[in-house]
Amino acid sequence: MSGASQQLAAAARAEALRMVARARASHLGGALSMADLLAVLYTGVLRVRPAEPDWPERDRFLLSKGHACSSLYATLALQGFFPTTELLTYGQDGSRLMAHVCHRVPGVEFSTGSLGHALPFGVGLALGAQRQGRAHRVFVLLSDGELDEGSNWEAILFAPQHALANLVVLVDYNRIQSLGAVSEVLELAPLADKFRAFRWAVREVDGHNHDAVRTALDGVPWEPGRPSCLIAHTVKGRGVDFMQNSLAWHYRSPNETELAAALRQVGGAP
Amino acid sequence: MRTAFIQELIAQARQCPEVFLAVGDLGYSVVEPFAQEFPDRFLNAGVAEQNLTGLAAGLAASGYHVFTYSIANFPTLRCLEQLRNDVCHHDLSVTVVSVGAGLSYGNLGYSHHAVQDLGILRTLAELTILSPADPGEARAAVRWLAAHPRPSYLRLGKAGEPDLHEPAALREAPLVVRSGRTAVAIAATGSVLKCALEAADLLATEGIDLAVLSCPWLQPVGDDFRAAFAPYRRVLALEEHVGTGGLASLLRDTLPPGIAITSRAIPTAVTRMVGSQTWLRQQAGLDAPAVAAAARELAGP
Missing domain, CATH: 3.40.50.970 (Thiamin diphosphate (ThDP)-binding fold, Pyr/PP domains)
Incomplete structure (x- = not known):
């Protein structure tokens, strides 16, 4: 399975680079930092049916950091939710692949773009499943920067109160937010302790180690009656050396030369 | 309520x-x-x-x-x-x-x-x-x-509002609570309808007869909503809301220009005052005598 997820992550990175370059769009750094998490989720963790995106018993995956959606669209298309040929319409006139994640795209549950929205929505989905006695689970992928939003902490306080063991948060902890390092803007550390203090079950993992991520997610819930938070330590721009740990690649769009170099590094054909 | x-x-x-x-x-x-x-x-x-x-x-x-x-x-x-x-x-x-x-x-x-x-x-x-x-x-x-x-x-509203009428069912249009014989109507949304009815009673003693419409339905506005105002040429809109964006704005936005809209709403200064709802309505000109005075002007020659 690790081979499949590695292949998927590499292909998704390449597609995301092409999409963002063509659209002259932004947010590659965060799209690349979460690509491995998405690849593991969509190769055996999430119970989903690409040919039947609205299958009622599917696990729900919500991308809260909607600006980074290029790698999610790529992952979904590569897994068969919609044709990969549509990916190059990303950000183009009239496309449904808008540059913040859009629920009109097959496989996307919820549109985001303003930060701090998906976790409260996910809490509602998890509570609904709990009240209805249904078995599906809810996975919400958050950025680190958006943990500045108070709405997230309202939801983080709520979930253990209602024993939402069917809820899993993944934090893409790449340590760079919109205008600087997380430690310089609003320090989150000690993040695991914060979630533990809010009564969550917490694990930390190298967010680029597929086996470690899969092992952690296969075991949820880690504690009965508690929501799970996987803090995934990641590198912004992962996979492309000149994008890694660089604030500029939260904004920049690669030119032709940069795209070719980046594609070579992630293993995609230029 | x-x-x-x-x-x-x-x-x-x-x-x-x-x-x-x-x-x-x-x-x-x-x-x-x-x-x-x-x-x-x-x-x-x-x-x-x-x-x-x-x-x-x-x-x-x-x-x-x-x-x-x-x-x-x-x-x-x-x-x-x-x-x-x-x-x-x-x-x-x-x-x-x-x-x-x-x-x-x-x-x-x-x-x-x-x-x-x-x-x-x-x-x-x-x-x-x-x-x-x-x-x-x-x-x-x-x-x-x-x-x-x-x-x-x-x-x-809150609690203790009196029953003003008995609507059969909600419609996507105003409800005629009191019909009149003139082309003048008071249209109210929310519990301030009570002031509209009291004002109409006051004016009736003077021989001024006007309609009172309740507007529980505010959005979306369709043909039925607009048609309900067709009999009127002058409408006084009452609302416990600032003058921007509420019922009066809605009527100005959606009714044909031949219907003149006058408004009694909450001046921003009143939102900085503290008091009972009744007293604050008086400060805003939303009590029955003030509403009657405004409607009298509309009904005048």
Whole structure:
């Protein structure tokens, strides 16, 4: 399975680079930092049916950091939710692949773009499943920067109160937010302790180690009656050396030369 | 009005298994009967309106019709973006219920004066907006909402509002509460309808006969709404809301130019005052004598 997820992550990175370059769009750094998490989720963790995106018993995956959606669209298309040929319409006139994640795209549950929205929505989905006695689970992928939003902490306080063991948060902890390092803007550390203090079950993992991520997610819930938070330590721009740990690649769009170099590094054909 | 709301919601919940009530840690001595009868469809989300509204959208996506309940501006303005992005953009069945319309919580001060909500929420075109005037209209509004799950806003008064009339059912148009023989009408939304009726009674003693319309239905506006105003040439709009964006604005936006709209609304200065709803209405020119004076002018030669 690790081979499949590695292949998927590499292909998704390449597609995301092409999409963002063509659209002259932004947010590659965060799209690349979460690509491995998405690849593991969509190769055996999430119970989903690409040919039947609205299958009622599917696990729900919500991308809260909607600006980074290029790698999610790529992952979904590569897994068969919609044709990969549509990916190059990303950000183009009239496309449904808008540059913040859009629920009109097959496989996307919820549109985001303003930060701090998906976790409260996910809490509602998890509570609904709990009240209805249904078995599906809810996975919400958050950025680190958006943990500045108070709405997230309202939801983080709520979930253990209602024993939402069917809820899993993944934090893409790449340590760079919109205008600087997380430690310089609003320090989150000690993040695991914060979630533990809010009564969550917490694990930390190298967010680029597929086996470690899969092992952690296969075991949820880690504690009965508690929501799970996987803090995934990641590198912004992962996979492309000149994008890694660089604030500029939260904004920049690669030119032709940069795209070719980046594609070579992630293993995609230029 | 809030008692009529909860009684009707309970009645609807008995028939509609998807009706769900989620409150923001408010509703003492109001919501308990619902919580007791439907514990699986009741939630106190705590003092956290952003999470309340977001999770209501999530519950709605799970098949429920969620009524969120709080007071004044808390379930509307505090979480406006959740209402816009999570509820409206995803077209989910969430009805936001706010108790304390206008100056109902007059002596609690500025934070509790809900007088900008209509203007702000009317810009959310996906939102159905209902603003009943009395307990009967509130019941009719809940019945309509339960039958039409969708993004919606129910603007309620508080408690003790008198029954002003007995509406058969909510229509997507104003309700004629008092018919007149002239082309002049007073149109009111919310419990200030009472002042309109008192003013009409005063004028009747002078031989001035005008119609009084109640406007519990505010959005969306269609042909039926516009047609209801066709008999009138001059309309005085009354509302416990600032003059921008509420009923008067709605009428100016949607009625043909041949119908002149005059407005009595809440001056911003009054929102900075503290007092009973009755006293604050007097300060705003929304008491019966002041309304009668304004209407007399319209009815004049």
